[in-house]
Amino acid sequence: MNSPLDILTLQPPEPPARPALPFDVRRIRADFPILGQQVQGQPLVYLDNGATAQKPRAVIDALSHYYTDQNANVHRGVHHLSQIATDVYEAARRKVATFINAASDREIIFVRGTTEGINLIAQTFGREQIGEGDEIIITEMEHHSNIVPWWMLCREKGAKLRVIPMNDRGELCMDTYQTLFSPHTKLVSIVHISNVLGTVNPVEEIVQIAHAHGVPVHIDGAQAVPHQRVDVRALGCEFYTFSGHKMFAPTGIGVLYGCETYLDAMPPYQGGGSMIQSVDFDNITYGNTPNKFEAGTPNIAGSIGLGTAIDYLNSIDFDGAAKYETNLLEYAHDALRGVPDLKLIGTAERKVGVLSFTLSDIHPHDVGTILDQAGVAVRAGHHCAQPIMKHYDIPAATRASLAFYNTREDIDALVSGLHSVRKIFG
Amino acid sequence: MSDLRELYQQLILDHNKNPRNFRVLDPADRFAEGDNPLCGDKVEVYLQLEGDRIKDIGFQGSGCAISKASASLMTETIKGKTLGEAETYFKDFQAMLTDPSSNLDLDQMGKLFVFSGVRDYPTRIKCATLSWHALRAAINNVQTPITTER
Numbered sequence: 107m108n109s110p111l112d113i114l115t116l117q118p119p120e121p122p123a124r125p126a127l128p129f130d131v132r133r134i135r136a137d138f139p140i141l142g143q144q145v146q147g148q149p150l151v152y153l154d155n156g157a158t159a160q161k162p163r164a165v166i167d168a169l170s171h172y173y174t175d176q177n178a179n180v181h182r183g184v185h186h187l188s189q190i191a192t193d194v195y196e197a198a199r200r201k202v203a204t205f206i207n208a209a210s211d212r213e214i215i216f217v218r219g220t221t222e223g224i225n226l227i228a229q230t231f232g233r234e235q236i237g238e239g240d241e242i243i244i245t246e247m248e249h250h251s252n253i254v255p256w257w258m259l260c261r262e263k264g265a266k267l268r269v270i271p272m273n274d275r276g277e278l279c280m281d282t283y284q285t286l287f288s289p290h291t292k293l294v295s296i297v298h299i300s301n302v303l304g305t306v307n308p309v310e311e312i313v314q315i316a317h318a319h320g321v322p323v324h325i326d327g328a329q330a331v332p333h334q335r336v337d338v339r340a341l342g343c344e345f346y347t348f349s350g351h352k353m354f355a356p357t358g359i360g361v362l363y364g365c366e367t368y369l370d371a372m373p374p375y376q377g378g379g380s381m382i383q384s385v386d387f388d389n390i391t392y393g394n395t396p397n398k399f400e401a402g403t404p405n406i407a408g409s410i411g412l413g414t415a416i417d418y419l420n421s422i423d424f425d426g427a428a429k430y431e432t433n434l435l436e437y438a439h440d441a442l443r444g445v446p447d448l449k450l451i452g453t454a455e456r457k458v459g460v461l462s463f464t465l466s467d468i469h470p471h472d473v474g475t476i477l478d479q480a481g482v483a484v485r486a487g488h489h490c491a492q493p494i495m496k497h498y499d500i501p502a503a504t505r506a507s508l509a510f511y512n513t514r515e516d517i518d519a520l521v522s523g524l525h526s527v528r529k530i531f532g
Numbered sequence: 533m534s535d536l537r538e539l540y541q542q543l544i545l546d547h548n549k550n551p552r553n554f555r556v557l558d559p560a561d562r563f564a565e566g567d568n569p570l571c572g573d574k575v576e577v578y579l580q581l582e583g584d585r586i587k588d589i590g591f592q593g594s595g596c597a598i599s600k601a602s603a604s605l606m607t608e609t610i611k612g613k614t615l616g617e618a619e620t621y622f623k624d625f626q627a628m629l630t631d632p633s634s635n636l637d638l639d640q641m642g643k644l645f646v647f648s649g650v651r652d653y654p655t656r657i658k659c660a661t662l663s664w665h666a667l668r669a670a671i672n673n674v675q676t677p678i679t680t681e682r
Binding site: 469476531 | 535536537539540545570571572573594595596597598653655656659
């Protein structure tokens with residue numbers, strides 16, 4: 107195989123990371139320059155991390171360094187800069203593989219984000235393997251990005267979506283899940299952590315049950331990777347997708363993990379440069395995994411930013427950060443329960459720092475605007491999860507979503523802002 | 533919070549809580565739906581005409597305080613006006629919120645002036661204008677739901 111990856115295996119391994127200091131939120135906040143700014147004359151309280159996370163200085167500097175000192179196209183030139191760009195791009199792939207414990211860096215496909223990752227599976231594996239009368243199992247709590255690509259595929263092929271329902275706490279009904287399988291089930295595609303409810307789904311169990319029926323599983327990990335360590339081999343799933351920008355990396359870069367046997371058997375995604383072995387007008391031979399899924403010039407800077415974000419997470423006692431976040435979530439739950447007429451949406455036993463709620467009959471856009479005047483950034487709307495809104499019979503919700511750089515003072519500012527909302531609306 | 537009092541004036545809060553003309557007109561001579569898909573706001577506007585005069589107007593829908601109050605005050609303003617006058621109000625309302633250089637006579641706007649503060653909140657302008665776009669669609673007999681997004 108004449109892959110550029112071969113050259114890289116000859117390079118010395120990277121030095122081991124320094125042992126992380128115990129998690130300290132004050133020190134961590136200093137790593138994120140944007141958190142120091144003021145909004146509407148108030149210190150920024152950023153509680154919209156589920157939409158996108160802020161970036162540490164290291165990631166911002168890595169982008170600048172790449173464009174200042176290393177920019178060239180990858181997998182093409184024989185010149186010095188091209189070699190460097192290729193090296194750093196493929197090094198980022200290796201960092202991702204290690205980060206999620208993939209068996210090989212060939213299993214890491216760079217995409218624009220979770221959405222493109224899911225569309226890639228639908229357009230390659232899906233179009234080849236799913237036909238008339240076949241079924242795909244998803245859940246009631248999916249983000250639109252894990253509904254629409256499958257719905258479109260089902261429309262094209264005459265296949266059907268089967269939906270695992272959830273209870274009012276926002277937990278999947280696992281008993282019903284078992285009954286949804288049929289000989290026509292071709293894929294289970296589920297969200298790891300809900301972007302609205304914060305529910306951590308029992309993905310290990312979901313995978314085991316699917317495998318008992320001989321069905322492969324895709325997990326949408328967009329909201330999972332910023333909050334906890336993910337080990338794709340321990341999960342045993344065939345596909346796992348996530349976005350860089352929600353885990354402190356730039357926008358426009360994301361990852362599709364696929365286990366090698368599946369990826370090798372799948373047809374290519376887009377056609378173009380980089381994804382071929384040879385082209386003439388009578389015959390085209392496609393390249394190997396992962397190149398056959400990465401047509402065109404990739405997001406090189408984005409991949410480097412993602413690799414740097416992973417380095418950053420490895421440097422900060424990520425497990426300590428996750429524990430800190432859990433404590434902060436408990437504090438936030440208690441604080442919000444003290445706000446009259448506030449109703450939490452999503453009270454699963456296993457959940458991460460996502461707090462969606464309604465406040466009396468005050469519309470979330472009004473809540474969001476008033477909080478913004480206090481410097482508090484939250485999300486208001488249907489959160490690209492209209493079936494969840496339908497479940498709770500609400501048009502929209504307000505969502506505060508946490509990252510490990512948030513503090514109790516942030517939660518206090520949110521609660522104080524909510525009291526102002528109630529005062530204005532009487 | 534003085535700025536917010538500017539946005540959420542008593543008149544707006546009142547029309548949000550007790551929207552006027554909040555009803556379906558059946559039969560209606562004209563009808564249109566408006567939809568803001570990004571935030572989920574929806575509005576339906578019903579018209580009964582007498583010649584080119586709007587004899588009665590009603591609306592239904594769900595949305596934030598700004599969108600609901602805007603629809604309510606729109607119906608109060610427009611009832612009894614001609615279609616041509618309604619079009620002028622649409623243009624003036626739009627200009628008040630989006631065109632700082634317009635030499636609009638704000639006294640002409642009556643109660644609608646209460647929305648002038650919305651122009652300082654660019655993310656909320658669509659909330660205030662949604663019902664007006666629906667009104668215009670009803671006047672022009674547009675059959676498909678109009679949307680604030682292209």
